[in-house]
Amino acid sequence: MMAGGMMPRWMKRSRSAGGMWHTFRTNRVAQVGTTIILIAAAVIVLVGLFSPYGPTGNDYMNILRPPSLSHPFGTDSFGRDVLTRVVYGAQVSLLISFAGLLLGGLIGTVIGMVSGFWGGVLDAVTMRFIDLLYSFPTYVLALCLMLLLGYGSRSVSLAIALIYVPNFARLSRSMTEATRAENYVTAARLMGQSPARILLREILPNIAAPLLVQFSAGLGFGIILEAGLSFVGLGVQPPTPSLGVMMADGKDYFQRAPWVLTLTGLSVAWIILGLNLLGDGLRDALDPRLRRRLS
């Protein structure tokens, strides 16, 4: 029913960014996601500012107390207030995940764009390596990297980055390959613009949106990855509070005091839910045809 020759919306130049913003703003899923994130952010800020407890600091009088008014999330085996530790831990986890995603996203996008733009043998060989990287189970890759680099937050970030390079590389490559044939790109080439300029000014703005969706989805999973690695003991090391470290701690006395692990995990799930809903809202704001490629 569509008149032939109508370009898919996402391929037009980012004139339509304004329209996308409007769709995103009115999208119910995005609204719920934003609300969740804001609540989490508010809790983090308020507790960070006003909590009478610190993230460390043992209080042996109050070990393993169930949730109460003075300790909404209870206390852990060192008597520390769990809510405060969750708030600090969330910041640590978010930072690690964000840094890892950012690094992985940049590297992956560059690789993908270069590969998709030039094509040929470079493209074929590069994507085979990317496929190989993608074939490693996430924790296997992370584990090998931790062995190489040693434990700690920085290594976890790098592991997350490495895991996400193929996601961004594949996505940006397929988008770049599709956009390469567009008229405005050909025009820029004919005008003699350097490839780097073309990639940066013509192609990147048009493929940015789906990459952002990938970023928000990856942010959530990055937190899960960090939590998993720290939980197993190969990630962030105690006493630095991260959500994974806390859950590792909580598992030791799970039968006696299940709230530590349960509530920490619930907080993780809450934050990630918000991020995922935001990502979904973003995805809905794009042309529906794009959704299939992103899933």
Add this chain to the structure above:
Amino acid sequence: MSLANAPVLRVDGLDLFLDAMGRRLHVVRSVDLDLRAAEVLGLIGESGSGKTMTGLSLLRLEPENAEIVARTLRLDGADLLGASRAALRGMRGRKIAMIFQDPVGAFNPAKRIGWHARQVLTRRGRSPWRPAALDLLAEVEIADGGRVLASYPHQLSGGMLQRVLIALVLAAEPQLIIADEPTTNLDNIVEQQILRLFRKMKRTHGAAFIFITHDMTVAAALSDRIAVMYAGEIVEVGPTRAVFEAPKHPYTVGLIRTSRALHEGAERLPEIAGDLPSLADARLGCAFAPRCPDRRAECSTRPIALARVGDEGQVRCLLYDGA
């Protein structure tokens, strides 16, 4: 078996409303159609004229967000409007069939042509189905029927697929065939072949056709009568010859003039100035008035009905009202 001159299709006051993006679009406005056995009606209009929706309505295949209203909607006496789902399913592919614009889109990409043929033929009680299928393929001038039956849709050309589709339609021996731009996507040679097949179907099977198209020459080559649609309304109906040689409605006049110029290879094509009116708004008077070179003040003040003109023609225009 209906009598040679009995009406196969009776449509009176057909309206179709589409709910899209919070707005209600009045896509088909009070359309009347009559069709007899072995008669071909060419339904002409540009994109957005409502011709495809009209065609889909006849099969009750309107989209989910559409609502159909009509005073009469009968196929060979059977009511289409109030019919149950089971009754409609019984009629589709048997009494009424549709040929689509994109032949590739008519087939299940995961299944071979033979599978399609078997499904259609066994439902008509033709068992064993294979010899019947090969016969039908031969009838639509497909040389290697066996190879075609073993192929997947993506392995065959558009023209070939269209012929297969026609063969499947023939299997049912329907009384009414609706062809929605069946040759638009095909090149000229193939188009001529398909048109020839349609003429054969009309002759030998006595099927009535509604031939939906925007191409005037194709419509002229095949149709007994022509109906012109504009912005959801029928603006002119009449025998093909009369409409082409002496068009009445200013829109029809403009269309034919452009078409003629196209075929005579003119350097500049005459244009009909202006744009289609919105389908959402209520309309007072003639839809074409804003673009009409002969408009008068009263054209936009009151609804205009189809009026008889000549022997068998009808026009929706004040220039001919009461003439």
Add this chain to the structure above:
Amino acid sequence: MKILLYLGVKVAGSLAMLMVGAAVVFLLLHAIPGDAAIAALGEQASPEAMASFRLQHHLNDPLVVQFWAWASAALTGDLGKSISLAGGFSTASLIAGSLPNTLFVGAYALVLALAISLAAGSVAAARHGRIEDVVATSAAIVTISMPDFWLGYVLVLIFSLGFGWFPAYGFIRPGESLGGAFHSGFLPALAIAVPMAGIFSRMLRASLLETFRRAYVVSAHAMGFGRSFIFWHYVFRNALIPYVTTIGLQARYLLGGVVVIERVFGVPGVGSLMVDAAFARDYGVVQGCAVVFLLIVIAVNFIVDAVCGVLDPRRAG
């Protein structure tokens, strides 16, 4: 005939990828600072002992030679000996002992995820926009947002400590008792399956909804086919293709989850073995495990490709 050629090319490609992957892991692990001899024998060991250790394990040879030795031995099933984790045991036997458990739990999880998602995704698409759809879609996104090991503990809390239906820890090997394996493996498999099911059902729902609107569905109606016939042969059949593709794409996450869940539930699988080896700095075992995991993912992708080739005639042809 074309199908065979297509599959043959895929097999060759998979094998090549496996070799390159093994090489990459090998290089990675050999770049680790620290001396394997010291790690195994301790810092107090005599220089002669260390020298003979190095000789014995070919640690002085160039890397390429070392890798070639490892690879050719691996092809015959010899993955070397565990250095520090389980001194003297061959890596291959360690892995062989734990692989069935991992495969069991992994396959169990996959089957559960498929069953849940096929049901939920179909219902959500069929009742599009109505309450069943909203519930299913919300459930899906909630399950995707939770860490799978956390879910494991919550399941233990409710079904083990709470109702007492399943054991909280420990795994009965399928070799010992198949029923026991199914029983003790249910919670771990479910913990992995639920987030996967969320992803799969979203994919199936989207795929079904998109296929509903395709031209060939309208055409099928025009030919007078019945609704359930059209659903199974036209809609579901074609919507399966993106769904199956997603399974291949999620393999790396599925197996990643297996590694952590094995720790949570005490399943003695390859993942657990790998983590223990990592702590013990037994890189030979880590390498063996990593390659085995890579092999599993490649095999899963191969199967997915083959199935897609059958489902979608446009691919191979």
